[in-house]
Amino acid sequence: MWMAELAARSGLPVPTIKYYLREGLLPPGVAVGATRARYDESHVRRLRLIRALVDVAQLRLDVVRSVLDGIDRARNRHEAVGTAHMRLSQTVTDDDPPSAESMQAVADLLDRNGWSLLPNSPHRIALAQALDAIARLGLPAEPDILDAYAHAMRDAASVELGLVAGTEDRELAVEHAVIGTLLLEPVLLTIRRIAQVNVSREQFPD
Amino acid sequence: MWMAELAARSGLPVPTIKYYLREGLLPPGVAVGATRARYDESHVRRLRLIRALVDVAQLRLDVVRSVLDGIDRARNRHEAVGTAHMRLSQTVTDDDPPSAESMQAVADLLDRNGWSLLPNSPHRIALAQALDAIARLGLPAEPDILDAYAHAMRDAASVELGLVAGTEDRELAVEHAVIGTLLLEPVLLTIRRIAQVNVSREQFPD
Numbered sequence: 001m002w003m004a005e006l007a008a009r010s011g012l013p014v015p016t017i018k019y020y021l022r023e024g025l026l027p028p029g030v031a032v033g034a035t036r037a038r039y040d041e042s043h044v045r046r047l048r049l050i051r052a053l054v055d056v057a058q059l060r061l062d063v064v065r066s067v068l069d070g071i072d073r074a075r076n077r078h079e080a081v082g083t084a085h086m087r088l089s090q091t092v093t094d095d096d097p098p099s100a101e102s103m104q105a106v107a108d109l110l111d112r113n114g115w116s117l118l119p120n121s122p123h124r125i126a127l128a129q130a131l132d133a134i135a136r137l138g139l140p141a142e143p144d145i146l147d148a149y150a151h152a153m154r155d156a157a158s159v160e161l162g163l164v165a166g167t168e169d170r171e172l173a174v175e176h177a178v179i180g181t182l183l184l185e186p187v188l189l190t191i192r193r194i195a196q197v198n199v200s201r202e203q204f205p206d
Numbered sequence: 207m208w209m210a211e212l213a214a215r216s217g218l219p220v221p222t223i224k225y226y227l228r229e230g231l232l233p234p235g236v237a238v239g240a241t242r243a244r245y246d247e248s249h250v251r252r253l254r255l256i257r258a259l260v261d262v263a264q265l266r267l268d269v270v271r272s273v274l275d276g277i278d279r280a281r282n283r284h285e286a287v288g289t290a291h292m293r294l295s296q297t298v299t300d301d302d303p304p305s306a307e308s309m310q311a312v313a314d315l316l317d318r319n320g321w322s323l324l325p326n327s328p329h330r331i332a333l334a335q336a337l338d339a340i341a342r343l344g345l346p347a348e349p350d351i352l353d354a355y356a357h358a359m360r361d362a363a364s365v366e367l368g369l370v371a372g373t374e375d376r377e378l379a380v381e382h383a384v385i386g387t388l389l390l391e392p393v394l395l396t397i398r399r400i401a402q403v404n405v406s407r408e409q410f411p412d
Contacts, residue, residue: 078406085399109397115404123400130392139382141393148365149394152358153401159354160402161409176345181399186336187347188355188398189391191315193291194329195359196366196387198321200284203367 006039010047017047025050025065049175052182071174081177086122098128105131108143113150160184209235212245216253223253231256231271255381258388277380287383292328304334311337314349319356366390 007014020026026046029037046068053064070083106127110116117124134141160180213220226232232252235243252274259270276289312333316322323330340347366386 081406082403085403110400113404115400117400117403121403123396123403127393127396127400130389130396134389134393139386139389141390144368145365145390146393146397148362149397150401152362153394153398154405156354156358156398157401157405158409159351161406162350180345181402183336183340183345184347184351184355185395187333187340187352188359188394190329190333190336191352191355192359192362192391192394193387194316194321194323194333195356195363197288197291197323197327197329198319199360199363200287200367203364 001039002036003039006043006047009044010051012047012051020047020050023061023065025061025068045172045175049178052175052178067178080174084174084178085181098125099132099135102128102131102135105141105143105146109146109150112143112147113154115150156188207245208242209245212249212253215250216257218253218257226253226256229267229271231267231274251378251381255384258381258384273384286380290380290384291387304331305338305341308334308337308341311347311349311352315352315356318349318353319360321356362394 001009003014003017007017010017017026021028026043029039029043031037050064050068053059053067054061059067067084070086071080074080074083103124106124109127131141207215209220209223213223216223223232227234232249235245235249237243256270256274259265259273260267265273273290276292277286280286280289309330312330315333337347
């Protein structure tokens with residue numbers, strides 16, 4: 001397809017697509033003559049993924065580039081999804097180093113649940129930092145709460161992965177993972193509040 | 207206690223406390239002479255709550271004032287917690303009105319789970335808006351996912367409410383609810399990603 005069709009299919013204006021091409025976020029099309037190029041479905045999918053990362057995840061373009069690089073270098077679908085997740089989380093772990101207590105609490109949580117993480121996984125530090133933030137306000141997160149979340153999220157993840165399981169296409173799997181991870185967050189958090197209101201009404205009928 | 211002790215106890219600088227007094231966020235102390243006043247434990251707790259709302263929830267001061275007004279007007283602890291929750295969510299619902307389809311999906315979810323919400327609850331609109339955002343990217347959230355979240359969050363809420371159940375003090379209950387709602391969000395979301403990594407490894411061992 002030509003640029004005009006790519007714009008129509010992706011819903012993005014031509015100048016935006018040209019900008020992504022110049023910035024190397026979108027691979028070039030196949031040149032036809034000096035000034036024209038043909039694009040295919042992979043360009044439509046890549047633009048949809050960029051849009052999800054920019055509009056939904058609200059990532060800066062350099063972070064988007066880093067996510068896309070990781071995806072392109074991954075050896076398989078699982079690694080591509082894992083890489084996208086890690087880069088999405090990397091943005092939150094550049095703050096204070098977490099306390100030894102919280103790092104131990106994370107290690108204990110993983111042990112209790114039979115889980116493991118790569119040594120360089122940002123999730124380990126991100127979780128320890130979140131635990132530190134709560135402890136500073138004098139209300140530490142007890143293992144009971146963490147285990148309740150782990151149990152709840154294990155069940156939810158099995159259903160969520162059904163979304164990705166259907167596709168063998170790497171770009172599509174990553175797009176689903178990004179959308180699933182980021183866009184479903186507000187859904188999950190809002191349902192959490194609705195659950196809190198209703199469970200609270202049952203438990204404290206004052 | 208005098209202002210100096212209030213500053214030491216709350217960990218906030220005196221000028222900040224004086225600013226909150228001028229803005230009406232912190233009730234005045236009992237005047238002792240023309241320029242001095244005595245404060246008590248309720249001031250320490252209120253300052254801790256303001257700090258949680260400003261630093262953790264990152265709310266603007268006018269929203270903090272609205273949350274505190276709602277708490278002060280509430281008739282009981284349950285209503286105070288509910289009011290705080292509603293004001294915390296109000297900030298996300300000022301965008302586009304949600305689609306009729308998504309509002310129906312929310313109503314169906316509530317029905318299937320035996321839940322109810324006040325007609326003016328912001329959670330209803332916030333959830334419908336989140337569902338619209340996903341549908342726009344061509345990946346609608348199926349009822350299966352929503353029910354998995356509802357089930358997971360119902361279990362988590364029972365444990366979370368254990369945090370609040372111990373206290374009869376309204377200010378403390380609200381502080382715990384705010385901290386629990388907001389500060390535990392990153393904990394829950396990070397544990398979700400850890401669960402996804404581990405469940406994905408089990409389900410796709412490629």
